[in-house]
Amino acid sequence: MSSAVIAAPTSAAQDRVLALARRVLEIEAAAVSALAEQLDAGFVTAVDLILASKGRVIVSGVGKSGHIGRKFAATLASTGTPAYFVHAAEAAHGDLGMITAHDVLVAISYSGTGEELLKIVPLVKRQGARLIAITGHPESPLAREADVHLNGAVKEEACPLNLAPTASTTAALALSDALAVALLDARGFGADDFARSHPGGALGRRLLTHVSDVMRSGAAVPHVGEDALLADALMEMTRAGLGMTAIVDADQHIVGIYTDGDLRRSLASGCNFSTARVADVMSRNPKTIHAEALAVEAADMMETRRISQLLVADGEGRLIGALNHHDLMLAKVI
Numbered sequence: 187m188s189s190a191v192i193a194a195p196t197s198a199a200q201d202r203v204l205a206l207a208r209r210v211l212e213i214e215a216a217a218v219s220a221l222a223e224q225l226d227a228g229f230v231t232a233v234d235l236i237l238a239s240k241g242r243v244i245v246s247g248v249g250k251s252g253h254i255g256r257k258f259a260a261t262l263a264s265t266g267t268p269a270y271f272v273h274a275a276e277a278a279h280g281d282l283g284m285i286t287a288h289d290v291l292v293a294i295s296y297s298g299t300g301e302e303l304l305k306i307v308p309l310v311k312r313q314g315a316r317l318i319a320i321t322g323h324p325e326s327p328l329a330r331e332a333d334v335h336l337n338g339a340v341k342e343e344a345c346p347l348n349l350a351p352t353a354s355t356t357a358a359l360a361l362s363d364a365l366a367v368a369l370l371d372a373r374g375f376g377a378d379d380f381a382r383s384h385p386g387g388a389l390g391r392r393l394l395t396h397v398s399d400v401m402r403s404g405a406a407v408p409h410v411g412e413d414a415l416l417a418d419a420l421m422e423m424t425r426a427g428l429g430m431t432a433i434v435d436a437d438q439h440i441v442g443i444y445t446d447g448d449l450r451r452s453l454a455s456g457c458n459f460s461t462a463r464v465a466d467v468m469s470r471n472p473k474t475i476h477a478e479a480l481a482v483e484a485a486d487m488m489e490t491r492r493i494s495q496l497l498v499a500d501g502e503g504r505l506i507g508a509l510n511h512h513d514l515m516l517a518k519v520i
Contacts, residue, residue, distance in 0.1 A: 243268070254358045316333045336361055408508070416444075
């Protein structure tokens with residue numbers, strides 16, 4: 187069975203591909219940039235309309251606009267604004283019953299003349315729901331029917347034929363993102379709220395996992411007293427396998443730490459491990475963290491301080507736990 191040999195593109199062909207790609211990016215970047223100049227008081231009205239709503243945001247569209255609408259609804263739902271997507275064609279065949287008088291419909295159509303959307307608009311308005319339209323034509327039928335119109339007009343599509351929705355869908359996506367972020371800010375939606383909306387992903391782990399969830403505690407925390415010999419400290423380090431041991435006073439207050447790095451320095455100085463006290467060679471006043479802190483804060487502290495282990499202390503400086511980079515990796519915090 188023979189396999190076709192793909193000829194390497196010529197230099198001229200490569201140049202054409204790269205030139206076309208750069209032109210697409212330039213056109214779409216210009217389209218998004220132009221939206222900032224097109225924003226007016228209508229955008230503020232749209233935000234206020236959604237904030238005042240006692241229902242949900244229903245997003246609808248057809249074709250490429252429908253894809254943008256699905257993403258917009260998902261972004262709203264994950265940032266504090268209850269929302270879902272309804273396909274305009276499906277709405278006309280039963281799904282219209284999902285829309286109530288308390289809802290706000292966001293209809294996305296660049297032309298503003300989509301038959302499927304225009305069929306359901308009068309029915310939605312008759313129910314008492316409010317309408318926000320995102321189009322590229324302020325004088326279109328959909329824009330005229332809307333309570334608020336957001337102008338997503340672009341100078342040209344990035345498609346060489348000026349036909350395929352490219353710059354116009356990018357503009358609609360950017361405009362919907364701007365609306366979602368404005369709503370997020372107005373609602374005071376914070377990092378903790380975001381984590382609760384994303385408990386299963388990496389963001390959720392970073393924002394919901396606390397030091398207490400990943401730290402070692404009890405007998406798993408290596409520690410010795412201030413009067414311990416260096417040899418005893420080494421045995422404790424070996425037992426726990428954390429690459430360090432905490433040094434505590436009689437009341438379990440942290441007074442120091444002895445790490446693998448301290449061990450290398452002790453060897454280089456010719457220290458007598460049988461007679462030396464760990465208090466004489468330990469690192470005093472080590473950095474600690476509270477159990478209630480986010481695990482990502484522990485990771486940031488380790489990176490900033492260039493350390494591999496961290497002791498966990500209570501409010502009075504007593505040792506209650508310890509963790510290292512490996513513990514954070516197992517918890518998928520880093």
